[in-house]
Amino acid sequence: MGDIVEDEASFYSNAQDYWKDIPPTVDGMLGGYGSISSIDINGSKAFLQKFLGDSEGKTGSGCALDCGAGIGRITKRLLLPLFKTVDLVDVTQEFLDKAKTYLGDDGKRVGNYFCCGLQDFVPESGRYDVIWIQWVIGHLTDDHLIDFLRRSQKALRPNGLIVIKDNVSYEGVIPDEEDSSVCRDLNIVCSLVSKAGLRIVHQEQQRDFPKELYQVHTLAIR
Secondary structure (H helix, E strand, O other): OOOOOOOHHHHHHHHHHHHHOOOOOHHHHOOOOHHHHHHHHHHHHHHHHOOEOOOOOOEOOOEEEEEOOOOOHHHHHHHOOOOOEEEEEEOOHHHHHHHHHHOHHHHHHEEEEEEOOOOOOOOOOOOEEEEEEEOOHHHOOHHHHHHHHHHHHHOEEEEEEEEEEEEEEOOOEEEEOOOOEEEEEHHHHHHHHHHOOOOEEEEEEOOOOOOOOOEEEEEEEO
């Protein structure tokens, strides 16, 4: 990926500039595909509920972190219904400001709104049962993704889980100059997880998305 991201500083600043111009709506968060939100959330809920529970070895439901949270679409529909407390982290302050009204009364159970890029964000050690990372790893360089996964592992509670849900390319790394991101193939994503010292315990492909979109895969990682 080094050849593609020749200038790391502009890779990040261009992405920040792109998102500043995006309206703080569900449609804006989903690049004009707001209609897929329910399919996405239902798939994520079925995936996550395989791991949650009170019995031994199951993942707790105390606190979750929504990475690249935007206005809180995933927090509102997926995480707040399943967890007692949710923290949001996003690089765009306007989105986090919007989240405070978008989340409504349930927003009272948000612990923290962090305005920060994931390349710089250090989650609190031992705080989270689930760290949910959706449609944002393409905004990190390989090294920064590896480092963030390592920091995330330290932030997990016992039996905690990191979930990556993202687009995957058919082969290699495909740059998107419009939003200053990349799309990696599944083998590359898996290799970066491995380099971070983590292992994939389960993975699924999201079904029923429009055919013109990239495949989307969900990985459960510890």
